[in-house]
Structure formats: structure tokens, C-alpha cells
Amino acid sequence: MRLIVNGNALEAEADTLDGLLGELGYEGNWYATAVNGEFVPGRERAQARLDEGDRVEILSPMKGG
């Protein structure tokens, strides 16, 4: 399935957000996720189904002013 993850197009096997994160090698609990502009809390990732063309954002802490 073709997805846009953090602005980059990629082919993914997984059809849930949780599965995608595992497939891409994300570990730990220091990032947050959104699909098509909507926040998806960590506890809902396993149920969050992905569809062709979905835009996934994976954000993590960064310095800021």
C-alpha cells in the first residue's frame, strides 16, 4: 500500500498504524502520530487502519523556542 509518511511516499505492508511503525523500525514512546491531519493517540494505533494514500505524520521532540 502506498502511503505518505512524514512527507515521503513509500510502499508499506502494514495496514494499521501500529504495524507501520513496527515495519519502519520506530521504537520507544517518545513520538506522536497523526493520520490525515488527525492526532492518533498511542493507545489507538493498533486499531487505526491505514488506507491507500493516507498521510502519516510521526513527530518527536526537538529543540524549540
Place this chain on the structure above:
Amino acid sequence: MENIPAASSLELYGQTLSSRLLLGTALYPSPAIMAEAVRASATEIVTVSLRRESAGGKAGGEFWSLIRSLGMRVLPNTAGCHTVKEAVTTAQMAREVFATDWIKLEVIGHHDTLQPDVFALVEAAEILTREGFEVFPYTTGDLVVAERLLEAGCEVLMPWCAPIGSARGPVDIDALRALRANFPDVPLIVDAGIGRPSHAAAVMELGYDAVLLNTAVAKAGDPVVMASAFAKAVEAGRQGWLAGLLEPRDMAVPSTPLIGKAVFS
């Protein structure tokens, strides 16, 4: 520090703080210098942000570990957001990662000045307050906008004193004075535009409750020494305000008493 009146503590959303300096964590020469500057500033609140993490990356986790090791309260921002939707989603994501209801709400409206889009700001503040966030809105000196933000549920206001990163210092003292006079009981934090310690002291002398800065420290020749200088300036300005400042006057007034002065001619 000694001789500081008890009234000097600051309360933000029910949290009592002794430092009146909030410090950003961006633009430092290195993470180590950032950490040292944070300690030298004696701040209790640092601002942080969220950005895209590359697949399998560890940068965000490492940064977060460093911040946590400093033992500070964190104030996540929505920097770079230009719409209500972006700001709200970013705030929701920040709440989960940083485990705080605090959010420094920025909705940028102008590319050159980074002036906030105050209409979107008020709308986003309403939404986030309903969702239980404790919103620190980055705003302008506009009184009516300030009123709307308070109606939206904000208990703190963060007006700019000049554009972000401009180092120009307070360019509109009258606007800052008017905000202070109209909202005597609302914590007011000058956010953005401070360039040097004297700017920080100047806004604290106006009765502002705190100062939030980043670039002035991070881009200084020696960020650690500058952090310490700002800590002193903020405290000096605060004490000056509490002590009661002399109003300027047009004419000279001799400070040495004239009574008993000798007459030689």
C-alpha cells in the same frame, strides 16, 4: 538570591515558580552548551517543539532524554503552524509526548514578521481550552485580542515585544503598558523580540511577570554567560518594579540638600 520579597514568586496555571525567565532550547552551538546555559539561567521552564522523525531515528529520543535530565518543566510550542488545524493537532501530539497540558500556542500569520494570526490564535485557544489544555498564547500587544484570549480560557498572555529573533527589544512600550494596566491580575510574559539583558529588565520594570527568550542567549558569543546575565536582568527589573520606580521629570532636582550650605560670597 537574598532580599527578594515573597511576592516575587510567579504562578502559572496553579504552578508556583521562583524564576521569571523562560528559556528556549534552540539555536545553541551544541546540546551541552544548551544544557549549561539552561542551568546558568536558573530557569524552571524550557520550551521545546516537535518535528518529523526519520524512520528508526533516535534524535528525538536523545533530545528528550537530555531535556528530562535537566529536571525542568517543559512548555511545548506549536512553532511553524499556520492554521488552527495544524496548531491543534500539533498541540495534541505534544501533550502525549511531553506529558503536559501546557502548550505555547503559536499560529503564524505573516512570513516576514512571524506575527501571530490572532484570529486563528483565538479559535485554536478556544478549542484547546475545551480539550483541557493550559494555553500560553503567543500574541501581539492588541488589547481586544488579549480580551478574546482570556474569554477563550487562557490564564496567561504572551505578547511579543518585537518580531521573533529580531533582538530589537520593546518597540512599543505604550502597548505593553496598556496590556499591563488593563489586565493587572493576568500573568503577562513577554515572548519574542528580546535582544539584550537591558531589554528584559525594561519590560520587567513595566510590571511584566516574566520573559521568554531563546535567540538572545543561544546566539550570544557566550550563551552560558549571557544566560546568567539575563537571569540577573530579569530579577533586577522585577525588584525595581516591586520597589516602586521614580517617574521621569523634566527639570533637575538636587539630590544633595541645600539647607546649611555655606555662603562664600
